[in-house]
Amino acid sequence: xxxxxxxxxxxxxxxxxxxxxxxxxxxxxxxxxxxxxxxxxxxxxxxxxxxxxxxxxxxxxxxxxxxxxxxxxxxxxxxxxxxxxxxxxxxxxxxxxxxxxxxxxxxxxxxxxxxxxxxxxxxxxxxxxxxxxxxxxxxxx
Amino acid sequence: xxxxxxxxxxxxxxxxxxxxxxxxxxxxxxxxxxxxxxxxxxxxxxxxxxxxxxxxxxxx
Numbered sequence: 001x002x003x004x005x006x007x008x009x010x011x012x013x014x015x016x017x018x019x020x021x022x023x024x025x026x027x028x029x030x031x032x033x034x035x036x037x038x039x040x041x042x043x044x045x046x047x048x049x050x051x052x053x054x055x056x057x058x059x060x061x062x063x064x065x066x067x068x069x070x071x072x073x074x075x076x077x078x079x080x081x082x083x084x085x086x087x088x089x090x091x092x093x094x095x096x097x098x099x100x101x102x103x104x105x106x107x108x109x110x111x112x113x114x115x116x117x118x119x120x121x122x123x124x125x126x127x128x129x130x131x132x133x134x135x136x137x138x139x140x141x
Numbered sequence: 142x143x144x145x146x147x148x149x150x151x152x153x154x155x156x157x158x159x160x161x162x163x164x165x166x167x168x169x170x171x172x173x174x175x176x177x178x179x180x181x182x183x184x185x186x187x188x189x190x191x192x193x194x195x196x197x198x199x200x201x
Contacts, residue, residue, distance in 0.1 A: 028168065028171045042183045096179070120176040120177055124180050
């Protein structure tokens with residue numbers, strides 16, 4: 001009987017100990033140095049990429065990345081530059097999704113973080129930009 | 142006696158399930174909020190944060 005009372009007390013105390021974790025789960029940790037530096041790099045790159053989004057040369061993919069959609073929409077002289085911007089952007093995006101899931105102690109969340117971002121990038125995209133719809137077809141916003 | 146024991150077992154089960162729930166399920170709403178915040182920063186969607194230093198491009 002005494003043992004059960006002690007067990008209940010212990011359970012109650014451990015539940016109390018876990019409750020801050022439950023509260024912490026309300027927000028994801030996104031303020032690590034790695035995430036901040038990825039964000040800065042992507043913000044600077046966006047100044048160069050936004051023209052390609054607007055012309056339709058580059059579009060947002062359904063898996064949270066960017067891709068060259070129509071190379072002909074960019075002047076020949078800029079295509080090489082555009083390709084390397086897309087490659088660099090995708091590397092940063094992959095790293096961002098990985099870092100967010102890792103910073104929150106769940107590396108296995110990476111795919112879910114990626115699909116959350118995929119939806120949010122597209123819904124925040126400006127009118128006229130191209131994105132892949134759920135079946136993978138390019139669509140103009 | 143038996144009832145108390147049963148109650149303790151149920152409590153143990155409840156607490157364990159609670160902890161597992163917190164840790165395993167992906168927090169979709171929190172992730173969406175985090176994504177929005179990061180995208181706003183990267184695409185500079187929230188005005189007033191800081192003006193874009195894009196004067197060089199416009200001067201041409």
